[in-house]
Amino acid sequence: MLLTITDLWQQASGLEKAYWVFAVPSTLIFLFIMVTTFTGGDSMDADPSDLDSDALDGVASQYFTFKNLVGFFLLFSWTGIACLHGGVGMGTTLALSLVAGVSMLLAMAWMFKAMSKMTESGTLRMENALGRTANVYMRIPGNRSGMGKVQLTVQGSLRELDALTDGPVDLPTGTIVRVDEIIDGHILRVNRTEN
Numbered sequence: 077m078l079l080t081i082t083d084l085w086q087q088a089s090g091l092e093k094a095y096w097v098f099a100v101p102s103t104l105i106f107l108f109i110m111v112t113t114f115t116g117g118d119s120m121d122a123d124p125s126d127l128d129s130d131a132l133d134g135v136a137s138q139y140f141t142f143k144n145l146v147g148f149f150l151l152f153s154w155t156g157i158a159c160l161h162g163g164v165g166m167g168t169t170l171a172l173s174l175v176a177g178v179s180m181l182l183a184m185a186w187m188f189k190a191m192s193k194m195t196e197s198g199t200l201r202m203e204n205a206l207g208r209t210a211n212v213y214m215r216i217p218g219n220r221s222g223m224g225k226v227q228l229t230v231q232g233s234l235r236e237l238d239a240l241t242d243g244p245v246d247l248p249t250g251t252i253v254r255v256d257e258i259i260d261g262h263i264l265r266v267n268r269t270e271n
Contacts, residue, residue, distance in 0.1 A: 091169070092160050099153035105146050147184045152177030202258045205230050205237070209254055209269060216240060216247040216266065226253060226266060239264040 088096070156173035164172070208228050216224030216239055224247065226239040239255075240263060241247055253266035 089160070089166075091166055092157065095153045095156040095160070095173070098149045099157060102146050102149035102153060106150050109143060109146065141185075141188070143188070144181050144184045148177040148181040151180040200230060200235065202261060202264075205235075205255045205264060206258065207255060209252055210237075210239070210264070210266060212239075212247050212249055212251040212253060212266075215249055216253075218243050218245045218247070223263070226255075226264060228255070237264055238262065239266045241266055241268075243267055 152173045155176035156169055159169035159172055160166075205228060208230065210226035210228035212224060213227045213236055214225040216222075216226075218241060220240050220242060223238050223240050225236055227234060227236050229235070239253070240259070241253070242265065247253060247266070247268060252269050254269045255264045255266055257265040259265055
């Protein structure tokens, strides 16, 4: 069998050899990426926000990731091999394989961008709490004389946040309040809602 592979390699044209040089490693890397993705060990691409912003163009960082380039070379090389074995001319083969590779690159970039939009950052944006109603969880002393806690749903999850009130009376546990202001970026100023 080894002799057959050696004979086939010697009979192959220069372009076909070039396609095989890209096909074998890109296929092996692609299979490795697939296995690690489905087993939870996927860390092949760095987050572009972790890299030096001068080193990245906005568009380039989106399209030229390691996974996207592997996808490009995978489809580019196998399309070229298939075309050559199908009797397609070299110029047409090169054009079709480039179109296939670029299509794969764009499709993967679009797919990863769409998937990243589906994930939600766990970072709480306090401004999303403004105007919401909340339930006093720990008594809030009146006249900003102390801090209590409220529970409210922000960004799809129930949160427990520090709160104070300007009102003259304490707000006991269970009181329904409205968030009117965010103080120092993390404390809610609340007031009793009108019933």
